[in-house]
Amino acid sequence: MISQSSIEQVFETARVEEVIGDFVQLKKSGSNFKGLSPFSDERSPSFMVSPVKQIWKDFSTGKGGTSVSFLMEHEHFTYPEAIKYLAKKYNIEIEETVQSDEQKEQANEKESLYLVSEFANTYFQNILHKTDQGRSIGLSYFKERGFTEETIKKFDLGYSLNEWQAFTDEALKKGYNIDYLAKTGLTIVKEDKRFDRFKGRVMFPIKSMSGRVLGYGGRILVADKKAAKYVNSPESDIYHKSNVLYGIYHAKQAIAKEDNCFLVEGYTDVIQFHQRGITNVVSSSGTALTPQQIRLINRLTNNITVLFDGDAAGMRASIRGIDLILEQGMNVRVCGFPEGEDPDSFAKQNSLEELTDYLSSNSKDFIQFKASILFEETKNDPIKKADTVRDIINSISKIPDPIKREIYIQECSRIMDISEEVLFTSLAQIGNKEAQDASSKPKQQPKAFEVIKPEQKVKKVDVQYLLERKLIESLLLYGNKVEDFEDLILKENAKGDLVLEPVIQQAKVFEKIFLDLQDDEMEFSNSHFKNIYFTIIDALNQNPDFELKTFINTIDYDMAYEISSILMEDERYGLDDWERMNIIPKKKNDGVAQLVSETILTLRCFLIDQKILEFQKETMQNKTQTNRNILEEVKEYSGLKMLLSRKLNRAL
Known part of the structure; x- marks a missing residue:
């Protein structure tokens, strides 16, 4: 348990706008800050933070509270975890009392998965730095990639022994439940046998925006045709790969500050860029880019620069991701590297100044990039050129902002040397087709004798x-x-x-x-x-x-x-x-x-009206009886209502 004095110190020190600013891009709005809701998919800000009151409110979902409640809602922290997170952020040393075994058992299953993942993170780091096998194999590999000790520790890189159940045995010895080891995917359980999933691999912990370990990526170092080069943790209650970006924890502040996010493909791309000094970079961890991942970036910035390898496969992967980013209403730039290079190797071979200059000079707007790549491939073939133009128009159609769409049409017209009228016509045809497809979907007809739910009435104001x-x-x-x-x-x-x-x-x-x-x-x-x-x-x-x-x-x-x-x-x-x-x-x-x-007078008037209504109902129920007392009370209440209305300067 955390001592009350520590909790009070955390609350006195923490600033709600700073805490939330690590997760949401906030912009000044009078005395407050506003931004996009981190709890819903929206394009217009409905999230408000008040530095004066030290509270926040999300008008799209109705959620609100303090900096602690934000962490509990957004990161699914327990109350003590939120306090510990803030204490770490503000360098506050907290006092704790020892938990009993009973209190430990009360931790829910999700929390248990987090605890197992954190234990594994510490274990893999210890193996890397403190065992002969870890140093000779794992640490040597990272050093060969050019990573410094500081970088290795910053990203909590580790190593899993090349033994069938070394990790599992150690976890069980420390009292961790085999069910949670299996659910996180750290251990594979088959009948009565148990195996370490990441046997003989260097380990890349995948963290949430707040720094909690969600899962792992493991790279094999020995030549084995039967084994995959990279293995990721399976889906679990805490790890959903489509919702996670590798490096977001270390990059979030730089992304918000620079108002731009570099998107790369692999773990080592992210790490090498950080080591070189460019920290606003994240990776989709080798998986196809998803709308959820894009929205995660959109909380921090509206600008994405996609960096791709200097080969045909890298270009095609970047082109596929562009449309998804455009659909989210974000601004996209694209930058490729020379043939045979990738973000990792290029950052390793160039200084920070050279890397920064290259990214600045070679980053193109998506339409310039797409047109230059596709046009180069099809310039001598009119049919293919027409297909290229349609492809670009299809991308433009994904943009929700009509002003941006028009500007991009003008730019496409200039680059491809085609009239704007033709391009606008093609854009309209795409829009009409989508509308027809939506309207052509069969509507469900009510079945015979099916009771159709009546329309909901407007809710009465309380x-x-x-x-x-x-x-x-x-x-x-x-x-x-x-x-x-x-x-x-x-x-x-x-x-x-x-x-x-x-x-x-x-x-x-x-x-x-x-x-x-x-x-x-x-x-x-x-x-x-x-x-x-x-x-x-x-x-x-x-x-x-x-x-x-x-x-x-x-x-x-x-x-x-x-x-x-x-x-x-x-x-x-x-x-x-x-x-x-x-x-x-x-x-x-x-x-x-x-x-x-x-307010008080209006409440009095309202309660008097309610009382008079009660008397009316009572009189209606007893029509045969004349109750002089009720009539007198109604008269008195009506007189009081008249007096209060005069105080309110209202006419009855």
């Missing part, structure tokens, strides 16, 4: 819920603020008539809300709000120096989630850049007293 939510928000934002509250008191004038006279009373916002609700014996109908209300009132009573950031960090996860949703609701309007259009929304704190008073 007025009381909204008003209670607004009171919670006022307590959180302005609870300790002293305001002059104007109230209208019934007094008798010189003529003997009752009139409303204004009276100014100074009070803290939380005192005003608490006393008014208590006077009218009003309670929150929403159980969550009721719990939050009393928690806030208690905190404000006990702590004159109440701070929202500190308060959020001391409450439980569910309450923090609810509170962040309440506080960030108004930040939704910051996503639309109203100020850029010279529309300046009025700040809430310009009229806190009025906001609080009107």
